[in-house]
Amino acid sequence: VWPGLTAFPDFSDDVTHEWWYDNLKRFHDKVPFDGLWIDMNEPSSFVDGSTVGCPDTELENPPYTPGILGGLLRAKTLCASAVQKTSSHYNMHSLYGLLEAKASARNLLSVPLVGADICGFSEQTEEELCVRWTQLGAFYPFTRNHNSIDQKPQDPPVFSPSGRSAMKQSLLLRSSLFPLLYTLFHRAHTHGHTVARPLLFEFPKDVRTYGIDRQFLWGKSLMVTPVLDPGVDYVVGYFPQGLWYDYYTGDSIRSKGEELRLKAPLEHINLHLREGAVIPTQRPNTTLFVSSGQPLHLVSSLSEDGSAGGELFWDDGESIDTFETDQYAHVVFTVVKNTMTSEVLHDHVEASYITVETASFYGVKVEPTRVTVNSHDAAFTYRANQVLTVTDLGLNLSQNFTISWI
Ligand SMILES: *[C@@H]1O[C@H](CO)[C@@H](O)[C@H](O)[C@H]1NC(C)=O
Ligand SMILES: *[C@@H]1O[C@H](CO)[C@@H](O)[C@H](O)[C@H]1NC(C)=O
Ligand SMILES: *[C@@H]1O[C@H](CO)[C@@H](O)[C@H](O)[C@H]1NC(C)=O
Numbered sequence: 001v002w003p004g005l006t007a008f009p010d011f012s013d014d015v016t017h018e019w020w021y022d023n024l025k026r027f028h029d030k031v032p033f034d035g036l037w038i039d040m041n042e043p044s045s046f047v048d049g050s051t052v053g054c055p056d057t058e059l060e061n062p063p064y065t066p067g068i069l070g071g072l073l074r075a076k077t078l079c080a081s082a083v084q085k086t087s088s089h090y091n092m093h094s095l096y097g098l099l100e101a102k103a104s105a106r107n108l109l110s111v112p113l114v115g116a117d118i119c120g121f122s123e124q125t126e127e128e129l130c131v132r133w134t135q136l137g138a139f140y141p142f143t144r145n146h147n148s149i150d151q152k153p154q155d156p157p158v159f160s161p162s163g164r165s166a167m168k169q170s171l172l173l174r175s176s177l178f179p180l181l182y183t184l185f186h187r188a189h190t191h192g193h194t195v196a197r198p199l200l201f202e203f204p205k206d207v208r209t210y211g212i213d214r215q216f217l218w219g220k221s222l223m224v225t226p227v228l229d230p231g232v233d234y235v236v237g238y239f240p241q242g243l244w245y246d247y248y249t250g251d252s253i254r255s256k257g258e259e260l261r262l263k264a265p266l267e268h269i270n271l272h273l274r275e276g277a278v279i280p281t282q283r284p285n286t287t288l289f290v291s292s293g294q295p296l297h298l299v300s301s302l303s304e305d306g307s308a309g310g311e312l313f314w315d316d317g318e319s320i321d322t323f324e325t326d327q328y329a330h331v332v333f334t335v336v337k338n339t340m341t342s343e344v345l346h347d348h349v350e351a352s353y354i355t356v357e358t359a360s361f362y363g364v365k366v367e368p369t370r371v372t373v374n375s376h377d378a379a380f381t382y383r384a385n386q387v388l389t390v391t392d393l394g395l396n397l398s399q400n401f402t403i404s405w406i
Helices: 014-030 089-104 127-137 161-176 178-191
Strands: 216-218 222-225 234-239 242-246 252-255 258-263 270-274 277-282 296-301 308-314 329-336 339-346 355-362 371-373 376-378 380-383 387-390 401-405
Touching (some): 014 089, 127 161, 161 178, 161 277, 178 216, 178 277, 222 234, 234 270, 252 258, 270 277, 296 329, 296 339, 339 355, 355 401, 371 387
Antiparallel strands (some): 234 258, 242 270, 308 329, 329 339, 339 401, 355 387, 371 401
């Protein structure tokens, strides 16, 4: 869409839903698309309200307005008093995207696939901003660097070697977490869960999480604490009560529900794993197509009692409705009493091409004397920060296995 060239249909009217469906169907008959990208999901305009102004009413000038864009409700959109089928635009503005999604849901939809324009759209970006934004944007469910016309290029190769390398690292990090991301999208599809979620969704009893808009989670366990300010090499993040682990090192943090100051040099984005998770990661490569056959690395963050759990949903990455047509693998990982069990609950040939190469366990309090994989002795390393790592596993993902230590 482009403001000024686009008509914004009134999705609060059922007739619009029929019209929308007819148009999508006509298009689909010609181009059998798999998905719809619905961009700019609210009426947007380059003028405030309308070219002839807005009526001087209470809807236009309510006593309380947001402290942005001059406090004008009509800024860059319709007059608040514009009439929609169901109600005034004042009441409907924030529902516009939802109703558009509802009208689209008979075909398809993927509302969780969202993300802002990395490095910024309007006006010039600069390197530090773009690096920090790429690190954050690698954790948007939908990752896209997007520039406006007539601006300087802002794709990673145009920056200095260190900036470029920091951006590359964060995109590879995203690729390495792709098995987790894909599984979260599966959950979104089948259960309506969110992929990225605010802390308050997971910690509803902790009122301190309610106002947090500078941190978020992937699923229930991976916490992202990006740097959003210029010129700093640290960031303050809130850690809800419990045991957390630095994702990269496995160093543990026992929080009583407190804010912590974290190191955040330019090439680093802080990631923490909540206790009790097993997340599937993979060796990354330059595109998801080549990454998707790479060996897996399972990372377990043990809770105080030594338990953890997680899962992997996997299919060919391309076919539609694989869950509905049984063309997928579903593997569940559980850790209890010094034993990880991987159980294939639903098998599919896609899983048989993939191996589990490495398993790391964060929070193994006592150094093991022996590690066994399917009852055979295995080599392992143990670090003083209580991280147990078992490498060169070569385990077939489509077969159940156990890893134990004593
Ligand atoms: C991607 O895979 C190719 C082929 O296996 C390999 O040569 C290359 O080093 C990999 N790239 C990364 C970033 O791992
Ligand atoms: C793998 O584990 C699942 C779940 O416990 C079980 O149903 C299945 O029979 C196991 N497969 C094999 C080959 O033992
Ligand atoms: C993994 O196991 C399946 C049987 O469960 C087998 O068909 C497949 O060939 C095995 N894959 C490898 C790489 O050995």
